Amino acid sequence: MKIATLPRIGAPMLTLGASTFLVLAYNSSFWKTFVSATGGIRLGNLPVYLGAFVALVLLFNAILTLVNFRFVIKPVLIVLFLGASAASYFMNQYGVVIDAAMVQNVVETDTREAHELLSWQMLQTVTLLGIVPSLLVWRLPLRFPPVRRDLLAKLGTVALSLLAIAGLLMLLFKTLAPAVREHRELRFLLTPTNMFQATHGYLKRKWATPAVIAPLGTDAGRGSQWAAQPGKRTVTIIVVGETARAMSFSLNGYTRTTNPLLAAQAGLVNFASVSSCGTATAVSVACVFSNLGRDGYSADKAASQEGLLDVLKHAGFDVLWRDNNSGCKGTCDRVRYEDVSQPKPGDPLCNAEECYDERLLGGLREMIRASPKDLVIVLHQKGSHGPEYFKRYPAGFGKFGPVCRTNELEDCSRESIAAAYDNTILYTDFVLSRTIDLLRAAAAEDGVDTAMLYFSDHGESLGEHNMYLHGAPYIISPAEQRRVPMMLWVSDGFRERFKIDNSCLAARATQQFSHDNVFHTVLGLLNVSTAVYNPKLDAIHPCTRRN
Structure with a gap:
């Protein structure tokens, strides 16, 4: 099927599909660590895995629903796909995590050091998981409901998603709480939220840098x-x-x-x-x-x-x-x-x-x-x-x-x-x-x-x-x-x-x-x-x- 012949879909279906794709395609490092943190692969843990997966999809969908407007949602998803594809490559390839210090390394690395991190494998990953889905989203025809009904639907989607997430967390709390508490690295592995947390942390520190330098040891x-x-x-x-x-x-x-x-x-x-x-x-x-x-x-x-x-x-x-x-x-x-x-x-x-x-x-x-x-x-x-x-x-x-x-x-x-x-x-x-x-x-x-x-x-x-x-x-x-x-x-x-x-x-x-x-x-x-x-x-x- 040619991209030009793709059927028109409702905008809410796009955010739900994109949320599912984000959780599945870019988070192999997260899921490996999560499975290990919850006791490893075994049949008894299947409800925990499914519950965590559904909760993350609902969370991402609720967030994307807030920006699901004409002329907004497509650029947002394209940026997410491109950024997440690069982030997941480095996490999978080198075992790194995405935090404020890593963003600082990227920003302050010179061009020669940055060039060493580029490879054909990275190009393939970014193409497959970043460029291809971005092109698909860009060409996909969307159907938006009338504004008033759309706003009500968005509020309902966000509210129901948050309630469902809260219910899942309560049901799985006994397993999830110790896993998250003992494996704090999970928040650095969840893509694309790690990118935003890390960038926010870096910019907060960068912008907070004072212009006046306090003297030290002037009595030396x-x-x-x-x-x-x-x-x-x-x-x-x-x-x-x-x-x-x-x-x-x-x-x-x-x-x-x-x-x-x-x-x-x-x-x-x-x-x-x-x-x-x-x-x-x-x-x-x-x-x-x-x-x-x-x-x-x-x-x-x-x-x-x-x-x-x-x-x-x-x-x-x-x-x-x-x-x-x-x-x-x-x-x-x-x-x-x-x-x-x-x-x-x-x-x-x-x-x-x-x-x-x-x-x-x-x-x-x-x-x-x-x-x-x-x-x-x-x-x-x-x-x-x-x-x-x-x-x-x-x-x-x-x-x-x-x-x-x-x-x-x-x-x-x-x-x-x-x-x-x-x-x-x-x-x-x-x-x-x-x-x-x-x-x-x-x-x-x-x-x-x-x-x-x-x-x-x-x-x-x-x-x-x-x-x-x-x-x-x-x-x-x-x-x-x-x-x-x-x-x-x-x-x-x-x-x-x-x-x-x-x-x-x-x-x-x-x-x-x-x-x-x-x-x-x-x-x-x-x-x-x-x-x-x-x-x-x-x-x-x-x-x-x-x-």
Whole structure:
């Protein structure tokens, strides 16, 4: 039958059919989780499944009935179908959920990162579940009743739908209540309501961002250890890793040797049990450079006050953020900023699309020699950002294989995905080791005291629990997305100046730490005196011998 010959139907039939289609076509992730949450597939649960299905259809139908007007309903349904098809693809493909943080990731991701998520599989899904039903709706002839009768019918439909939903919930309450209470991720999986909740949450936070930034740590100054060597400069490099998970570091016991160079670095302290503030860059980077801690963090609060880099600037340090990623998420807005992520023709550290993390080190020795001030340099890596892990490292670091060489992870084995990811960790090992070598040489040849602190923003799922990538709501996120690497290296001169006991640090390396410790550890490391410093959250404070 040609679309042009489709029979004219009543507008209420369209909303009912669209509601049924929405519940069935775009919610496989929701139904899988719902079935698991209610005890799994068994005959006795059939009334629960049918009742939940009918309740959701009635709910969607009631909502759509409110906008079921000529010239309105068709555009609404087309937007829903297109958006829901894309959302369901990402949920099914990568095991992600749609929440405010995920919307923030989408909005703040650069075009190169976004391009990696596009695939033929996505095009097929959006075409089948988005474009085709949209075209059908657009061409479908509709019949609308007279206005007065139509309004009465709409009110009746909504009222009866809500009553029926209430009745179903009462009948199924004993089963549904514990399932919903214990599996709060269900609200992030129900499409398309998750899209609206997430977008509303993101826009609410975005629009609420204050124009005035509250100062923080303006009393910051140098502590007593600076007086001993007033003319000797310090250089501290903070490396912010991207998507590096702790369990893929051989320093933390991983079976593959992904850290051969770091393992040979004398004086390196590896903190083996560190948790992140969030599971996405937009959250974790803003959080870790604030003094809020995970429990006190919100995007609004972080955006409304200065952060760690501002406090260091108040203390007289020359602060630079050098980026090979998608920006600093507001944390470097008031310090110097360099973007090294844009490829340049002929640069051996870049390909046609992006640059490797080694480019972050370019010109640092010269900068250290030329600067008359104490430096704090933040290097923001591209790291292990997926799904195209194979693009994150030069060819010479493809030690593990065979590797997945596509962004369509369903076409790859778990082993090939892990191999590609492990190669990114091997390359990070090289970049960090080179950073330490650079700082060691600067200490020996340029007479400066040097230090490096590395931590990743969040981890990554590589198929565990059928989840991929990152960005899961923290409350339901797996350890793979929360556990991150962190390590510290200081030169002999730095250690002596600031009275740091490395053997004590090594003994503390297995203790539990988190991103909450970073703000205060950096201030303690550099002996910065300020009222916002909390020694209880300073990971190295028990290992200093200061007056």
